[in-house]
Amino acid sequence: MLDTVREIHTPEGVALRLPAAGPVPRAFAWLIDLSIRFALVLVASMFLGFLGRVGIGVYLVFLFLVVWAYPVAFEAMWDGQTPGKRAMRLRVLAADGAPIGWMAAFVRNLMRTVDMLPFGYAFGLSSSLIDPWGRRLGDIVARTMVVHAPRVREAAGAHVNAIHAPPVPLLPGEQAAVIAFAERAGTLTPQRQQELAGIAEPLTGAQGDAGVVRLFGVANWLTGRRA
Structure with missing residues (x-):
């Protein structure tokens, strides 16, 4: 089979x-x-x-x-x-x-x-x-x-260092989803990261790698990291 x-x-x-x-x-x-x-x-x-x-x-x-x-x-x-x-x-x-x-x-x-x-x-x-x-x-x-099981890939350094304030206020559930994405990203393939980041395009205003970077940046901002 x-x-x-x-x-x-x-x-x-x-x-x-x-x-x-x-x-x-x-x-x-x-x-x-x-x-x-x-x-x-x-x-x-x-x-x-x-x-x-x-x-x-x-x-x-x-x-x-x-x-x-x-x-x-x-x-x-x-x-x-x-x-x-x-x-x-x-x-x-x-x-x-x-x-x-x-x-x-x-x-x-x-x-x-x-x-x-x-x-x-x-x-x-x-x-x-x-x-x-x-x-x-x-x-x-x-x-x-x-x-x-997919190969485990580490998130790129640019993702970790990016910081973006969300353009609109996020509900608690939305904040939790963004932070969960950042926490799990290291176990996801780049294609899977882009797929999930595409769902958040209304928030990030970007797709593909740029959308992933921006979503990481929003997660960093939500967890208290500042430039």
């Missing part, structure tokens, strides 16, 4: 384009995580084997944590990414584009027991090939999806 883009409209009217990941990059991410878990279990067995029955008990607990807690904890605490997903630049998000929570991470990984049936992830692969956004059964039940 080719990777596809899912477009989600937020309550604010902003269209989020989420590039859904197909089964191939997800399989490579899974293999990386499997290798890491196998290495952890192998090292633990070497050391715990010297502790006799106590070591066996500790090993079984450790094995359970590596098999089940590893993906849940990483996805819930590490921005929706396991080490394998981060290596493949993938991320798990909620179906509405929000960050994944503990419950969703637990459900989607618990459902792997069904996705693996009858063997070789047959159900999961079939589901990902049929679903428009490549979701396996666990993602459908947990209302999550795996997307390609």
